[in-house]
Amino acid sequence: MRLQDKVAIVTGGGSGFGEGIAMRFAAEGARVIVNDIDDDAGQRVVRAIRDAGGVADYVHGDVSVGPDVEKLLAGALGHHGRLDIMVNNAGVSHRNKPLLEIDEADFDRVFATNVKSIYWTARHMVPCFRRQGGGVFINIASTAGVRPRPGLVWYNSTKGAVITASKSLAVELAPDRIRVNCINPVAGETPLLGTFMGSDTPENRARFVASIPLGRLSTPGDIANAALYLASDEAEFITGTCLEVDGGRCV
Numbered sequence: 001m002r003l004q005d006k007v008a009i010v011t012g013g014g015s016g017f018g019e020g021i022a023m024r025f026a027a028e029g030a031r032v033i034v035n036d037i038d039d040d041a042g043q044r045v046v047r048a049i050r051d052a053g054g055v056a057d058y059v060h061g062d063v064s065v066g067p068d069v070e071k072l073l074a075g076a077l078g079h080h081g082r083l084d085i086m087v088n089n090a091g092v093s094h095r096n097k098p099l100l101e102i103d104e105a106d107f108d109r110v111f112a113t114n115v116k117s118i119y120w121t122a123r124h125m126v127p128c129f130r131r132q133g134g135g136v137f138i139n140i141a142s143t144a145g146v147r148p149r150p151g152l153v154w155y156n157s158t159k160g161a162v163i164t165a166s167k168s169l170a171v172e173l174a175p176d177r178i179r180v181n182c183i184n185p186v187a188g189e190t191p192l193l194g195t196f197m198g199s200d201t202p203e204n205r206a207r208f209v210a211s212i213p214l215g216r217l218s219t220p221g222d223i224a225n226a227a228l229y230l231a232s233d234e235a236e237f238i239t240g241t242c243l244e245v246d247g248g249r250c251v
Contacts, residue, residue: 001028001029002028002029002228002232002233002234003025003028003029003030003085003228003231003232004028004029004030005029005030005031006025006029006030006031006084006085006231007030007031007032007033007076007079007080007082007083007084007085008022008025008030008031008032008033008083008084008085008086008087008231009032009033009035009059009072009073009075009076009083009085009086009087010022010025010032010033010034010035010087010089011035011036011061011063011072011087011088011089011090011117011121012035012036012063012089012090012091013032013034013035013036013042013045013089014034014036014038014040014041014042014044014045015036015038015041015045015190015191016188016189016190016191016192016220017089017140017185017188017190017220017223017224018034018036018087018089018090019041019045019220020219020220020221020223020224021087021089021220021223021224021227021228022034022045022049022056023045023048023049023052023054023224024221024224024225024227024228025085025224025227025228025231026049026052026054026055026056027052027054028228028232030055030085030231031055031056031079031080032049032054032055032056032057033056033057033058033059033072033075033076033079034046034049034056034057034058034059035058035059035060035061035063035072035090036058036060036090037060037061037062039058039060042058042060043058045058046058057075057079059071059072059075063088063090063113063117063120063121064112064113064116064117064120065120066120066123066124069117069120069121069123069124070124072124073124073125073128077128082128082132083125083128083129083132083135084132084135084136085135085136085138085231086121086125086135086136086137086138087137087138087140087227087231088117088118088121088137088138088139088140088162089140090113090117091113091114091140091142091158091192092109092110092113092114092192093110093152093155093192093195093196094106094107094109094110094152094154094155094195095195095198096149096151096152096195096196096197096198097151097198098151099153099154102153102154106154107154110154110155110158111154111157111158111161114155114158114159114161114162115158115161115162115165118139118162118165118166118169121137122137122169125137126173126176126178129173129176129178130176130178133177134176134177134178134179135177135178135179136178136179136180136181136230136231137166137169137178137179137180137181138181138182138183138227138230138231139162139165139166139180139181139182139183140162140182140183140185140223140227141159141162141163141166141182141183141184141242142155142156142159142162142184142185142186143184143185143186143187143244143246143249143250144156144159144160145158145159145160145161145162145163145184146160146163146184146242146244146250147249147250149196151198152196155196159184162182163182163184163242166180166181166182166240166242167180167240167242170239170240171240174239174240179230179235179236179238179239180239180240181230181235181238181239181240181241181242181243182241182242182243183223183226183227183230183242183243183245184242184243184244184245184246184250185218185222185223185245185246186212186217186218186244186245186246186247186249187208187217187218188217188218188219188220188222188223189217189218189219189220190220193217196208205217211249212246212247212248212249213247213248213249213251214247214248215247216247218245218246218247222245223245226243226245230243
């Protein structure tokens with residue numbers, strides 16, 4: 001068990017990449033706090049983990065809201081007395097369309113969820129990690145922050161911010177034995193896929209797949225495998241990296 005008795009929070013854990021990460025962490029012995037704003041989805045993942053013999057609890061929360069993130073930490077400490085791994089996975093996108101058609105409300109929503117959430121988890125989790133003598137952040141960014149696609153200007157910008165924030169946090173927090181890494185998935189089989197493409201049609205899927213040298217979209221399992229390594233003690237000397245899980249998209 002590569003994460004035996006580690007305590008991990010996974011935001012956006014009710015579906016997609018977050019669900020994959022939560023399930024894999026639990027299978028490797030972690031005690032998982034599943035977070036989402038969709039209670040039915042989050043609780044479904046918790047039941048699946050428990051049915052498989054794992055340990056999981058659900059905490060509702062909006063990651064763009066400071067008190068909700070504080071409640072997430074309280075949930076981990078209340079259930080397990082500590083926190084070892086913080087996975088910032090929750091994310092949203094505006095629909096793929098020309099930049100001048102994105103209104104201010106969509107802009108604010110995407111930046112609040114994708115970027116401000118990193119601010120709030122740093123504010124609340126860093127003091128906890130410092131008291132414990134270390135910890136791990138894994139931030140789910142995107143190939144959109146490295147090789148942007150048209151029609152997703154402001155989403156691309158948020159993921160570029162996540163990448164830069166992750167590297168900056170890694171340098172500043174290294175003396176505290178707090179590791180910070182991020183993962184850059186290519187477009188995958190998640191609820192956001194249709195939003196990225198504008199609409200989920202065979203033609204749009206073929207266009208996206210054609211941009212990936214290995215010839216397929218990413219899966220939650222792909223991202224979970226990368227997150228497992230970065231969360232594990234095997235990666236104890238790795239910080240400030242962005243691991244592209246992209247089938248060669250960014251080559």
